[in-house]
Amino acid sequence: GAVVSQHPSWVICKSGTSVKIECRSLDFQATTMFWYRQFPKQSLMLMATSNEGSKATYEQGVEKDKFLINHASLTLSTLTVTSAHPEDSSFYICSADQDANLYEQYFGPGTRLTVT
Amino acid sequence: KQEVTQIPAALSVPEGENLVLNCSFTDSAIYNLQWFRQDPGKGLTSLLLIQSSQREQTSGRLNASLDKSSGRSTLYIAASQPGDSATYLCAVAFSGANNLFFGTGTRLTVIP
Secondary structure, three states: OOOEEEEOOEEEEOOOOOEEEEEEEOOOOOOEEEEEEEOOOOOOEEEEEEEOOOOOEEOOOOOOOOEEEEEEEOOEEEEEEOOOOHHHOEEEEEEEEEOOEEEEEEEOOOEEEEEO | OOOEEEEOOEEEEEOOOOEEEEEEEOOOOEEEEEEEEEOOOOOEEEEEEEEOOOOEEEEOOEEEEEEOOOOEEEEEEOOOOHHHOEEEEEEEEEOOOOOOEEOOOEEEEEEO
């Protein structure tokens, strides 16, 4: 149980375009989903926290107009990178809580974004 | 400021050796601490979760300890194998915070 999926697993896009990443909890309902970014050889940095049906809470330094997060249901959250640039190339990982326990998160397999 | 630090950043050991990975955190008021494994280009695999009230957890060849008073946790890997090669991340849930804080990881290489 407690499986989280992400789609796509990797994506290449041209600079200036937008790309959407999906995060799904497959066998449980997630009140809260988290989006992380990981640059090469670095650790995970929390970008934002999204709660179903409400606006996401962004960490300091993360542009909310560039990284659009939608948490429309208890099993799906999406991250849209708008007007992507090469510096947005990174590994994006989502996680989801179970039973509204923010301290026990289940992680997706990640999405590799490359902006050319 | 709540921070998590892992030392060393990288470690190479010959196959069969026992090894210890270290994690330190700045605030002893934690809810839990978790060790993850991450293979190159992949997501996170949870290895062990230690609740605040616990001192250690074991799973197979892995043993994780927790000392809140000193702000430290160790991950002990017995009889290391080449398949253990990966990056190991420590994550702390500080009490009152609404997210996990990750260390920078230790990149382990087990040499056959």
